[in-house]
Amino acid sequence: MSNELDAVFGALADPTRRAMLSRLTSGSMTVGELAEPFEMSRPAISQHLKVLEKAGLIERTASAQWRTCTLRAEGLNDAAVWVEEHRRGWNERFDLLGERLRELKNPELKKEKGNE
Template sequence: MTAKDALSLIFAALADPTRREILTRLSRGPATVGEVAEPFAMSAPAISQHLKVLEGAGLVERTTSAQWRTLTFRRQQLDTASEWVERHRREWGERFTLLDEHLAVMKEEKNNG
């Protein structure tokens, strides 16, 4: 099953270490496809596939000027993932706090009963 919603595409793109390295490189500024591919010991089609996934998730934008294809990191998409993680982190934290409080009450009742 392939997820098509934006958040799933972002997390799927971030799941691969090569794609995360590509984003790290692009976080320093735009680069050509060749510059991005240079440090990787993999074929051009493999790099192209990674870039396709990143573009599909909206994390990378490709522009063409003359013979140059430039890639740019689109940080806005990370905000979507970050907001989701933060919202759930808060919810889970609240649930663990409630569980701790409930367990403390149960322990107190056991000690008094």
């Protein structure tokens, strides 16, 4: 799973690829439609699409001369699970840190807690 997760996070690390994914939330597009707002060469667009496809975030299909890209939201599932698992741990640590900071600001809280 680590390689797939690395591919997803690597794909999401680039702002152009994130923008492409955002554009695909409104539906499938041809490569030309998808590339329209980006000021870059066709080979550069193609490279971004390869990264997104390899990460499982889009699907590319060919029909005659048209190449269509479709969002594959399920490609984000493993990343969402990983983030959620780690968010719980981070939140617990932040809660403990917040509690410790309150104790340091108000030593009476620590005394009261110790008497329980």
